[in-house]
Amino acid sequence: MKNKSYIGLSFVVLVFGIIFIPKIINRIKSDTVVQGDRLDAVSNHKKGETGLVTIGPVPKFELTDQNEIMVSNKTYLGKVYVVEFFFTTCPSICPIMNRNMIDIQNNFFGNPNFGIASISIDPEHDTPKVMKEHAKILGVKSSNWHFLTGDKDYIFNIANKGFNLYAGEDKNVNGGFEHSGFFALIDKKGNIRCRKDKFGNPILYYDGLDKKGVKAITEDIKKLLNE
Template sequence: MRITFHFNLGFVCALAVAGCTGKTQKRLPFIGERATEERVVDGKTVVDTIYHQIPDFSFLNQDSAVITNKTFDHKIYVANFFFTHCPSICPTMQRNLLQIYEKYRGNEHVAFLSHSIDFKFDSPSVLKAYATKLGVNDERWQFVTGSKKDIYGIADKYLVYTKEDTSAPGGYDHQGYLVLIDQNKRIRGAYDGTNDEQVRQLYSDLEILLQEK
């Protein structure tokens, strides 16, 4: 078996052919690194594509409970990075994400995951107060904290820039992306959470992802 790695600078697989109808069905791209794996089946070489996936993780949520990647098994979820006292992009980003959360209220297939990058201040109790004030009252939206190493490490896997920076507003510099993850932990889209047009695109793409077989 041979695995070859490639870096996907753009998007892969925008369209797929629907099996029995003969029609094309729009599909979202896969974002991030990918690899090709060669294997022999019945004497023939078959090449599979392995797409970038979010790795295993473990964090504490707003209820001081351990949340892992398994919490999101078989779910589509939207992930982002913020901190509770952020004076710049976070309030707009979280309000826009709240609208999506409310639209899918009662849909067990859609979840949300907000990682705090302020590992010093944003304890579970602080996150709980923040979630309550925002209007989150069920387990579909998790707010999590962890060590600097773990939080910033997982941000890299979501392809989101985060940095502790005393010169930045609130002491942290980060991107405001809302990252769309499919049921297999693969990145299928990233949207500026402060941009209304991109947030509308997230609504549309989430519907497309829900319809994927």
């Protein structure tokens, strides 16, 4: 009986070797030895996929740009774009954000599928004329970079409830306004997108004051342009 058991076991081993060992060797050669069907579904991105998280649709907006042209979220459909909230007389973080946005512009200058929306939180001062002069001083070259102004309450609603990016008026602070220093990244279909942090959590927005944040959003703009 023992001999028959050994013979049966040997036969099973032989069959396993004939069928499966060549497949294992091929997987080792192709560096896919740990991949099964479920792992393949997670780790193998289809062409054009970025690995970026979709947060949700961009809030609807319609505002006037520096050329007195009405611009809305629909204007940007088909384009990857970045949104910021700022004001031209800001004495603190806005100049840093503006310089970093210029760097982003220069990285994608000439690409018709990239744009920027800079929305003023001090629209009573930041008229189209003021915004146009501000854009000139900054060195804005892109025709797809719109400096947007409109009703103050409407803009605060877009910032605070639409994007969840804080903007407020405070006469006790230098400049009279407070706002977030983050940039929002929007894809061609009008969805807010972002990468994940080292813990796997969506970062939501990109730090517009930090070179690392600017580097990250620049990398992710390139990914979305190729989607």
